[in-house]
Amino acid sequence: MEVALGTERVARLLQAVQEWYGLANEAELARQLGVSAAQLRRWRRSGWIPLGMLVRSCPEVPWYRLVGEELLAVIVPRTLLPGWRPTPELPDPAAPIPPLHASSALGDADRRKLMEWMLWAREFDLAMIRLYRQGRAVGGVFAQMGNEAVAVGTAYALRPTDALFPLHRDIGAHFVRGQDLDALVATHFGRVGSLTRGTDGTVHYADPERRLYGNISHLGAMLPVAVGYALAARLKGEDTVVLTYIGDGGAQTGEFHEAVNFAAVHRLPVVIVIENNQYAYSTPNRLEYACTFQADRAVGYGCFGEVVDGTDVELVYDACRRAVERARRGDGPTLLETITFRMRGHAEHDDASYVPEVVRQYWSARDPLERYAGFLQERGIMSADQLAELRERIRRTLREVMEEVLQRPYPHPEEALRNVYL
Ligand SMILES: Cc1ncc(C[n+]2csc(CCOP(=O)(O)OP(=O)(O)O)c2C)c(N)n1
Ligand SMILES: [Mg+2]
Numbered sequence: 001m002e003v004a005l006g007t008e009r010v011a012r013l014l015q016a017v018q019e020w021y022g023l024a025n026e027a028e029l030a031r032q033l034g035v036s037a038a039q040l041r042r043w044r045r046s047g048w049i050p051l052g053m054l055v056r057s058c059p060e061v062p063w064y065r066l067v068g069e070e071l072l073a074v075i076v077p078r079t080l081l082p083g084w085r086p087t088p089e090l091p092d093p094a095a096p097i098p099p100l101h102a103s104s105a106l107g108d109a110d111r112r113k114l115m116e117w118m119l120w121a122r123e124f125d126l127a128m129i130r131l132y133r134q135g136r137a138v139g140g141v142f143a144q145m146g147n148e149a150v151a152v153g154t155a156y157a158l159r160p161t162d163a164l165f166p167l168h169r170d171i172g173a174h175f176v177r178g179q180d181l182d183a184l185v186a187t188h189f190g191r192v193g194s195l196t197r198g199t200d201g202t203v204h205y206a207d208p209e210r211r212l213y214g215n216i217s218h219l220g221a222m223l224p225v226a227v228g229y230a231l232a233a234r235l236k237g238e239d240t241v242v243l244t245y246i247g248d249g250g251a252q253t254g255e256f257h258e259a260v261n262f263a264a265v266h267r268l269p270v271v272i273v274i275e276n277n278q279y280a281y282s283t284p285n286r287l288e289y290a291c292t293f294q295a296d297r298a299v300g301y302g303c304f305g306e307v308v309d310g311t312d313v314e315l316v317y318d319a320c321r322r323a324v325e326r327a328r329r330g331d332g333p334t335l336l337e338t339i340t341f342r343m344r345g346h347a348e349h350d351d352a353s354y355v356p357e358v359v360r361q362y363w364s365a366r367d368p369l370e371r372y373a374g375f376l377q378e379r380g381i382m383s384a385d386q387l388a389e390l391r392e393r394i395r396r397t398l399r400e401v402m403e404e405v406l407q408r409p410y411p412h413p414e415e416a417l418r419n420v421y422l
Helices: 007-021 026-033 037-046 051-057 063-075 108-133 148-155 171-176 181-189 222-235 254-265 294-301 313-329 357-364 368-378 384-407 413-417
Strands: 002-004 048-050 163-165 242-247 270-276 304-309 334-339
Touching (some): 007 037, 026 051, 048 051, 108 171, 108 384, 148 171, 163 222, 222 254, 222 270, 254 270, 294 304, 304 313, 368 384
Parallel strands (some): 163 242, 270 334
């Protein structure tokens, strides 16, 4: 059976065969495939090719990589940044930077909000980094810089009655969800007013009122809980979609598999965002998994998958909105892989010297905030002055709240015993 792959893909597949067997020309390639040179030309021209026959004639070629990738790209759509290449290859910093996607579901007021929340996330990081360097932060500081468009774009696709299970780099999602700034800051500094009563320095809290359930530190362990929440909501007859996140490292745990499989079997209303920021601590993608895209696994699980450029907030929003709509309709889970870059180390103690300079260079020219600020200015939605003013207002508010919270005492030690059961 001939499959329509398009002329470019057909050319790539034939080239792969030629290279694999070291064939010198078209005549040798035709002989290897057992077809005439005219037939070969017809395939090249039409973009149609009998894939099964091709695979059977050349069994030594690692088709699981080549054909898998080519065919999966049709089933699991990808919208990628030019010049980005899956590891172990390096990106091309000279590649063009395309204009951002404009969602037809968003108006100017939405766009200003998206920008504001991304700025809150960025400025929150910068303030925490500054305090860490001054020795005033408690514990580690896990910057999320580079992930703003993912956290904000996905969280914005939810209704308030939906549930959100963010990860350690999703502070933007807490802002979208309307989390109280004072409480968030107090939580990070472990002071009175902390959402974890001072027992933790990051976002391991649950806020049932906002349907916001902060992360479980053991990577992967949050997914079965999020999926269980979706099952419970269905059993209670609630119209609730659950959005949760996992890193490129965390997605390689056993619990990821169990959760996605269970959600797919029961067609549960779950959206699982795989935040691929290229690294898990110092481990690059190429040492984490052997497939090209993690969302391609959706085919194996029997659910939906999509891969998007994670620096394009409206692209992320649209992909997540589609996934949320499918989930709400009863069509089951989606694996949404967002390709981003962790612009800092794993935490502030890590200088990330293991990241090649060219990778850093490529992504710094594709900063999600700068891209969106440019988009808003070009469209006359926000001027450079308005953007600078907004940034200044956020900085000032953060400085004031942080200074005030840092004056507060730590909670009474007995607080640590509350909600502990032996
Ligand atoms: C099961 C488990 N193993 C190891 C760790 C320690 N750990 C915390 S974050 C992290 C890296 C996670 O990488 P990734 O999932 O890609 O998320 P990222 O930090 O890049 O956003 C590791 C190894 C953990 N928390 N849980
Ligand atoms: Mg990662």
